[in-house]
Amino acid sequence: MADTAKYLGEHILRTRTIPAPASAIFAVLSDPTRHRETEPTDWVRSAIDEAPITAAGQIFGMNMHFEAAGGDYQMFNTVSTFEPVHAIAWDPGQADEDGTVTPGGWRWRYDLAEADGGSTTVTLTYDWSRTTQKVRDAFDGFPVVSPEYLEESLATLEQATTASS
Secondary structure, three states: OOOHHHOOOOEEEEEEEEOOOHHHHHHHHOOHHHHHHHOOOOOEEEEOOOOOOOOOOOEEEEEEEEHHHOEEEEEEEEEEEEEOOOEEEEEEEEEOOOOOEEEOOOEEEEEEEEOHHHOEEEEEEEEOOOOOHHHHHHOOOOOOOOHHHHHHHHHHHHHHHHOOO
16 A cells, blocks of 8 residues: 555546557557556456446456465446547446445546657556545555556556557
8 A cells, every 4th residue: 555645636647658649558458358467466367258348337347366365356337438549547446246346446547638649648646545444444544556557557568558559
């Protein structure tokens, strides 16, 4: 867990210019089967459903692994923003036995802006401002990732996007 006192706004953001068009980056981000390629650790394992993300309100599931959380688990993400080639965001949560997904109160958001030379400036925001005290206690506080984790995530997004070009 990163030190909460450093993040009074309850969010962390990092920006990186990636030498690829926004359409290529958005294609990776809107394809859950490629999310493992954008995550710098070994948490994200695979997509539960291989359908691409196409709209706000859509839910996509991911198989995850984190030893400190007991090993394998699933995360269900509700898409909160879907603006092709401009922005995409999702709110991770858990599904109950009826399949109803309740977001945990944190959000991952990517904002894309065309830059010079066919590059794209990508801003990744990790926002935990909607987490309840109960959720914060369950995770032993927030944020659960550091600014460096976001920087590494953007580096792996760049690798995933540019490896095939």
